[in-house]
Amino acid sequence: MxxxxxxxxxxxxxxxxxxxxxxxxxxxxxxxxxxxxxxxxxxxxxxxxxxxxxxxxxxxxxxxxxxxADKSYDATIRLGAVTTTDDAEGSVVSTAPVDGVTVEAIRTAAAAYRGEISQIPSAVSAIKVDGKRAYERVRAGEEVELKARTVTVSRYDILEVRVGDTWIDIDVSVDCSSGTYIRALARDLGADLGVGGHLTALRRTRVxxxxxxxxxxxxxxxxxxxxxxxxDVAASTFPRYDVDVEQATAIRTGRPLPGLNLAPGQTAMFDPTGTFLALYEPHGPVAKPTAVFVG
Incomplete structure (x- = not known):
């Protein structure tokens, strides 16, 4: 280290x-x-x-x-109440009895959100609307309608279901693409079950x-x-290519390198002393820099 x-x-x-x-x-x-x-x-x-x-x-x-881009979360969704923020930070705007909701219905509803889905982000998100954050517009009393976006939920596991008098708590584990809102998953699951829902706990376990x-x-x-x-991060994330002194000098000024047989995508370039220099990628017979990290 x-x-x-x-x-x-x-x-x-x-x-x-x-x-x-x-x-x-x-x-x-x-x-x-x-x-x-x-x-x-x-x-x-x-x-x-x-x-x-x-x-x-x-x-x-x-x-x-x-x-x-790929992230993992552990979360708790509470059914039976809708909040202004789709999570426990907001005020409750409506409630509904949950006594008719079964575990089987919860699992069936969740299954619809696996794979590539269209999701409308929470109104109190950091998405910019005409140059201003959506949550700032909501706080200013504006009505905000965000457009649906395509995201991927590769895993949406129901871990545990706990039933209370006026609520049902669901512990879930989710793998998803960047841009997925777990609050929106909670909101939409509750809406599909007809009782409303919001997020009460969220822990990101992987980025x-x-x-x-x-x-x-x-x-x-x-x-x-x-x-x-x-x-260390570059070497463990990208293919590694060790260059000679002459090539290292060219890389330091961001020059293309002819005749290198690099793998498709980005490759981490290292000099003879083990210093990480840059990320390069192939462009036909030459390799060109995507980012240089030394001067």
Whole structure:
């Protein structure tokens, strides 16, 4: 892992606590790392906990190239009430008796949301509408109608169903593509069952190849700042190609490299000292840079 300094380039996987925005988590990481150059991939709502991937210094630019589209969540859906935000943070706007809802009906309804689906995001999402966040428009009292988008839910498992007097809680585990709103899954499941639904708990367990095993709480990071150097992340994510000194000089200025037999997609280029230089991809007989990480 190497010794960390404020100028180190790398990835930090945070186990985000409940009640804190992703922006605040990044601010904490910024202070712990001693650098202003910190970015993150995949915002989590304040209520949610779990995996938040942060990039340090030059690795902030690597975040956009990592395969972070696929995510996994553990969540609890409460049937019997609709809220303004589709989760427990909002006010209840309607309730319905749940005594007619069976476990079989829940499983059948959930099955309809597996695979490629059309989903209308929650109105209080961070999606921009005419340059302004949807949730900001809702807070300002505006009516917001977002367009449906196509997302993929590759797993939607019903783990446990708990029945109360006026509610039913469902623990679910979901694998999905980027852009999927678990709050919207809760809302739509409740609507299909005719009783309404909202999310009461959400924990992200995986983003791409980064899971909870790699994640650390802010308290743990304050004690021991665990990070992944950019070279290690690149080597474990992309095919690796080791270049000679002359090629490394060309890469540092972003020049194309003729005659390289690179695999389709992006390849991580390393110099003879093991320094990660850039991501290149094949373009016919030459390889061209998609991102250069050294000057």
């Amino acid at each position: 190497g010794d960390f300094t404020p100028s180190s380039d790398g990835i930090v996987v945070v186990d985000k606590p409940a009640g804190m925005t992703s922006h605040t988590v990044v601010a904490r990481v910024r202070r712990l790392a001693g650098t202003r150059k910190v970015g993150h991939a995949g915002t989590l709502d304040p209520m949610a906990t779990g995996v938040l991937v942060a990039g340090l210094n030059r690795a902030t630019r690597l975040l956009g190239h990592l395969q972070l 791409g190849s980064f899971d909870l095993k790699a994640a650390h709480t802010l308290e743990e990071l304050a004690e021991d700042f665990v990070w992944l150097p950019i070279a």
